[in-house]
Amino acid sequence: MSPDLIYGLAGLAVFGIGFFRALTLAAPLRRVLALKLCAVGASFLLIVAAYRQPPVTADAVPHALVITGIVVMVSAMAVALALIHRIAVLERERSDG
Amino acid sequence: MDAMLVFDVALALALVGLAWAVLAAEDLFAAVVLFIVFGLMTALAWVRLAAPDVALAEAAIGAGVTGALLLATLRRIGGAESAETTPRPVLIGVGALAAAVTSGLGAAFLAAPAQGPGLEAAIAANLAASGVEHPVTAVLLNYRAYDTLMEVVVLFAAVVAVWSVAQAPEPATPLLGPLHAGFARVALPAAVVVGAYLLWAGATMPGGAFQGGAVLGAVAILALLARDYVPAPAHRAWARGAFLAGTAVFALVAAGVGFGPRMAFEYPPALAKPLILLIEAVVTLSIAATLAALFFGREPEPLGVEVEARK
Amino acid sequence: MTGIEMLSLALMALGCLFFVAGTVGMLRFPDAVSRLHALTKADGLGLVLIAAGAALAAGSAGWALRLALICGLVALAGALGAHLIARLVRTGGGR
Numbered sequence: 033m034s035p036d037l038i039y040g041l042a043g044l045a046v047f048g049i050g051f052f053r054a055l056t057l058a059a060p061l062r063r064v065l066a067l068k069l070c071a072v073g074a075s076f077l078l079i080v081a082a083y084r085q086p087p088v089t090a091d092a093v094p095h096a097l098v099i100t101g102i103v104v105m106v107s108a109m110a111v112a113l114a115l116i117h118r119i120a121v122l123e124r125e126r127s128d129g
Numbered sequence: 130m131d132a133m134l135v136f137d138v139a140l141a142l143a144l145v146g147l148a149w150a151v152l153a154a155e156d157l158f159a160a161v162v163l164f165i166v167f168g169l170m171t172a173l174a175w176v177r178l179a180a181p182d183v184a185l186a187e188a189a190i191g192a193g194v195t196g197a198l199l200l201a202t203l204r205r206i207g208g209a210e211s212a213e214t215t216p217r218p219v220l221i222g223v224g225a226l227a228a229a230v231t232s233g234l235g236a237a238f239l240a241a242p243a244q245g246p247g248l249e250a251a252i253a254a255n256l257a258a259s260g261v262e263h264p265v266t267a268v269l270l271n272y273r274a275y276d277t278l279m280e281v282v283v284l285f286a287a288v289v290a291v292w293s294v295a296q297a298p299e300p301a302t303p304l305l306g307p308l309h310a311g312f313a314r315v316a317l318p319a320a321v322v323v324g325a326y327l328l329w330a331g332a333t334m335p336g337g338a339f340q341g342g343a344v345l346g347a348v349a350i351l352a353l354l355a356r357d358y359v360p361a362p363a364h365r366a367w368a369r370g371a372f373l374a375g376t377a378v379f380a381l382v383a384a385g386v387g388f389g390p391r392m393a394f395e396y397p398p399a400l401a402k403p404l405i406l407l408i409e410a411v412v413t414l415s416i417a418a419t420l421a422a423l424f425f426g427r428e429p430e431p432l433g434v435e436v437e438a439r440k
Numbered sequence: 441m442t443g444i445e446m447l448s449l450a451l452m453a454l455g456c457l458f459f460v461a462g463t464v465g466m467l468r469f470p471d472a473v474s475r476l477h478a479l480t481k482a483d484g485l486g487l488v489l490i491a492a493g494a495a496l497a498a499g500s501a502g503w504a505l506r507l508a509l510i511c512g513l514v515a516l517a518g519a520l521g522a523h524l525i526a527r528l529v530r531t532g533g534g535r
Binding site (some may be wrong): 033034035036037038039040041042044045046047048050051052053055056057058059061062064065066068069071072073076078079080081082083084085086087088089091092093094095096097098099100102103104105106107108109111113114115116117118120121 | 187
Binding site for chain 3 (some may be wrong): 169306307308312315316319320323
């Protein structure tokens, strides 16, 4: 058992949980959280693919890809949250009559 | 070595348990707090996997800024949820689908050659010509600079979308009190220095534009929370300039080096380091401004617009 | 193992002990304010001990200075965070 195998399996489990919950939860905010967990699970697999037993240095290309992914994810998250806020405002206006 | 194995297994189990707890939490606030904890634990795992740059980015952006965005949204929507539940057949069907997808991914992961040679040899061979000494920064700002330019464009597109969607003024946040003012006087300048240091350190060791930008963005978020800085409509032009500056400077430099025998993005080796640092410095400021604007969540409204009372 | 390494390990282990104590306090204490008390006090000292151990292991003044800066910032931020939560609890805004 080496760290890459352990964390690779953990990443897979996190991805599976996020995938399942993204399709079954009702609240939009929770769905966004589930999608973010999916993204983290996928990132785990990339980081694990880059891992080399020390003292060999890790592959920097997957690392750069995951950093890009984190920034793209926060952008997508911000837009999703703005839409969730807008939906909540519109629903409140509609229920107020 | 065995002690580390125990640590790895415990951390991996904690990650899976936290992921489940985030989505099973009754209360949305608890879910968001658990999610932030999950992000920090992820960063810890990535340090164990020898990826300190990614761990820094995940802790600062994936857990920190994302957590702030989630908490701000939670406050705006008030945390009320519909009591809608998913019907059992859908749960079973989606469960089977998720299990199938995850098993397929797992089979591919276990069959893939572990620790096989990747691109690290090619990176090491060309590091001298890249202008920086740190492999991740070399990949981000030189070898795969086009990806990074597109990433800055995505961030820019996000702030455009958020400003277009949300324009409603909202109730003011509670004041943070005198103790916070004292904290801000000491800690915020120190944090600005830390952000600039992370940017500078990125040339030779873990760090860089995204981590530094996230720290500066956090400083701006704190200033917004404490109302040390109040956005006004007159600042909109400056803000738009700050959002665009990263993309513009990056694209201009990339296109500017592409004349004669060189292609775009092919920095002359002698100028590579100053050009990369120039791009990184402007991108850092752009990221900080954009993250703070995403947190603020709307265009600054004209002064004197009162928040409409909601019945 | 040299004497410095032993000392560094001992400091970090002692720091971890404080973190465990703080966590037990957070889980066992009855109300928000005493939980905050356990967390901020014990974790603050735990972090300083771990940072001192890490500074010994790093063995250079530059890194020791960076670790000291981290300790200072965490101490400030931890105190402020605890203060804000406690204020929220006192004014009844907490859950």
